[in-house]
Amino acid sequence: MINLNGCGLGLRSDFLLDIKKSEFQPDWWEVTPENWMHMPKVFEKSFEEAVFSKPTVAHGLSLSIGSACKLNKKFVKQVKTFLDRYNIEFYSEHLSFSSIDNKQSYELLPLPMTKKMINIVADRVKEVEDIIQRNLILENATYYLVPYSEMREVDFINEVMEKSGAKMLLDVNNVFVNSVNHSFKGRRFIDEIDKSKVAYMHMAGHYFDEESGLKIDSHGMPICSGVWKLLEYTLKQIDVPVMVERDNNVPPLEELAIEYKKMESICKAVRNGK
Amino acid sequence: MANNKTKKAKNSIEKDVQNRFFDIVINQKDNPNTSAYGVYQKLVFYRFEEIIKSTFIEFSKYISEKKLEKSIYEFIKNPPSTPFVWQIANDYRKFVKKQKLFHKQKYLYELLYFDWIEVEIYMKEYKKIKKPTFSWDNSYFLSPWSRIKKFNFDIINKNHDTKRENFLIIYYDYKIDDVLFREINQFIYTLIKKANKKESISKTLELLCKENEIDFNEAKEILEEPLKELVLLKAIYKV
Numbered sequence: 468m469i470n471l472n473g474c475g476l477g478l479r480s481d482f483l484l485d486i487k488k489s490e491f492q493p494d495w496w497e498v499t500p501e502n503w504m505h506m507p508k509v510f511e512k513s514f515e516e517a518v519f520s521k522p523t524v525a526h527g528l529s530l531s532i533g534s535a536c537k538l539n540k541k542f543v544k545q546v547k548t549f550l551d552r553y554n555i556e557f558y559s560e561h562l563s564f565s566s567i568d569n570k571q572s573y574e575l576l577p578l579p580m581t582k583k584m585i586n587i588v589a590d591r592v593k594e595v596e597d598i599i600q601r602n603l604i605l606e607n608a609t610y611y612l613v614p615y616s617e618m619r620e621v622d623f624i625n626e627v628m629e630k631s632g633a634k635m636l637l638d639v640n641n642v643f644v645n646s647v648n649h650s651f652k653g654r655r656f657i658d659e660i661d662k663s664k665v666a667y668m669h670m671a672g673h674y675f676d677e678e679s680g681l682k683i684d685s686h687g688m689p690i691c692s693g694v695w696k697l698l699e700y701t702l703k704q705i706d707v708p709v710m711v712e713r714d715n716n717v718p719p720l721e722e723l724a725i726e727y728k729k730m731e732s733i734c735k736a737v738r739n740g741k
Numbered sequence: 742m743a744n745n746k747t748k749k750a751k752n753s754i755e756k757d758v759q760n761r762f763f764d765i766v767i768n769q770k771d772n773p774n775t776s777a778y779g780v781y782q783k784l785v786f787y788r789f790e791e792i793i794k795s796t797f798i799e800f801s802k803y804i805s806e807k808k809l810e811k812s813i814y815e816f817i818k819n820p821p822s823t824p825f826v827w828q829i830a831n832d833y834r835k836f837v838k839k840q841k842l843f844h845k846q847k848y849l850y851e852l853l854y855f856d857w858i859e860v861e862i863y864m865k866e867y868k869k870i871k872k873p874t875f876s877w878d879n880s881y882f883l884s885p886w887s888r889i890k891k892f893n894f895d896i897i898n899k900n901h902d903t904k905r906e907n908f909l910i911i912y913y914d915y916k917i918d919d920v921l922f923r924e925i926n927q928f929i930y931t932l933i934k935k936a937n938k939k940e941s942i943s944k945t946l947e948l949l950c951k952e953n954e955i956d957f958n959e960a961k962e963i964l965e966e967p968l969k970e971l972v973l974l975k976a977i978y979k980v
Contacts, residue, residue: 501825508867509918529824535756542824567763570820573788573829574781576766579758587755612777615758679776683784 470556471495471522471667474731475710478523480506481717483513491724495522497710500549500558501529515553524557524667525550526636526712529571532591532605533564533578540598547599557666559604559636562588562627577610580623585630592631604666606636609644609684620645621659634666638712639701643694644673644682657701668709670698670730687715690726695733702737709734768818789813789829796830796860800852803901804843812842827864831857848894848901855896855911858888859920862913870978875969877943877961880980881936886913887976889925889933897924912976928953928960929967938980942968 473494480502486492496517503514517523527546531539550558563575578584592603607624618626628635637660646653672688675681690711698709711727764770765778766785772778790813794801801809813833821832834853843849865886883889888911895905908930911922925933928949935945946964950957971977 505825505827505864505866507863507918508913508915511867528826533759535753535759539824564759566822566824567759569822570763570767571822571824572763572766572785572820573826574766574785576759576762576781579755581755583753584755611780612775614762615754676780679780681777681780683780 471708482720530560531566543598562605563608579615589631604634628664635664638669640671671712797856875972881977
């Protein structure tokens with residue numbers, strides 16, 4: 468379904484200019500349209516070289532797919548222009564909301580898990596897909612509280628995917644963080660997710676916030692052992708491309724390559740049945 | 742009033758839940774029921790703070806942490822609509838000026854403008870401009886990668902709280918890929934402001950000279966070199 472193979476890495480401006488001289492190259496890149504739609508001239512050439520030399524998928528932040536208000540069509544059209552310009556076939560976003568009535572929080576906020584919300588998201592997915600002329604992929608987001616719920620998260624996600632026809636971006640770190648924060652078994656979540664819908668997977672880091680007693684999905688730390696183990700468990704059931712997502716405290720590319728190579732070796736080992 | 746009630750009644754649970762959640766997070770309201778709201782409030786605050794501090798580097802040096810924090814909390818209550826995080830800074834700049842948050846230190850508004858324009862020009866999509874040449878017969882225009890601005894404080898010499906009327910052209914330097922500025926005199930500032938597509942730069946200058954009772958030929962001689970330089974820098978370009 469998705470033209471990606473092997474492992475990927477989130478492309479960040481922090482190391483963009485180092486890619487050419489680096490010996491390390493991921494199998495594919497993931498880019499955040501909002502961060503590259505406007506870019507300094509000094510980045511243009513390196514960005515084009517990176518995305519045109521490797522398969523690239525886009526992963527957005529500001530779509531706010533679950534907002535129970537009007538879609539920002541102007542923004543979606545801008546995303547389409549970006550995807551067309553760089554020949555990017557796949558566009559993923561978060562199953563959450565971040566804005567309401569045109570006011571932005573710039574944070575991924577949790578959706579009420581209700582039947583009606585599923586319908587709202589399903590309609591919204593179709594609206595977005597009509598504009599971008601591509602299939603949308605939705606990621607399971609982290610949430611630190613459930614504002615309102617009629618069902619379990621896994622059922623909510625499965626039904627959203629079923630009803631909307633969207634594919635899923637399975638964020639393994641988010642499953643881990645949510646499972647700890649909300650006391651459920653991450654492995655059970657993986658067992659119950661509709662595997663036929665998963666297009667690709669994210670791996671990322673998080674930290675523990677002592678004040679709230681919650682794990683926070685920061686993308687600013689190395690991936691912890693619990694998340695690596697959950698990936699291994701997941702790969703035995705879901706054979707799709709996986710990538711490292713790092714957004715904060717971004718280390719040099721060579722340091723990220725170490726984490727990438729660890730992920731690659733886990734993938735190979737599981738796929739070879741070792 | 743009745744209409745509002747009807748409208749509100751039509752809101753779904755989903756919209757009500759989202760509105761309530763958003764309101765608590767954006768208005769940084771206390772919620773004793775769960776500390777998780779506090780987590781969201783902090784995450785939102787940090788997101789805004791990070792962009793504001795990284796954009797307004799010079800400004801951040803001249804404002805206390807407490808005052809800055811307070812202004813960010815106020816700003817979050819009036820959140821921007823742009824989907825692009827880097828543009829938050831421009832809305833913050835406009836917000837604090839409109840709300841007169843730093844009216845006792847008015848130079849801060851100019852520092853905010855100065856820092857923001859640098860980012861805005863830096864992020865502007867590059868388009869090739871034809872080989873720049875200067876002729877008095879051509880029409881010239883401020884390039885999309887330049888701004889001219891009158892400042893009332895001496896911020897370029899870092900005497901921020903000293904009043905000094907000065908005029909700057911801020912532009913993208915293609916040789917070093919950086920945003921630079923240079924001070925220009927009031928006459929060039931006005932000439933660039935008045936420059937338009939319909940008339941040559943010579944004609945614009947002529948009219949300006951008449952208005953100010955200045956000898957046209959003398960002005961032409963004095964201004965030719967600085968204008969040539971601005972054209973070569975692509976700070977102004979031929980229409």
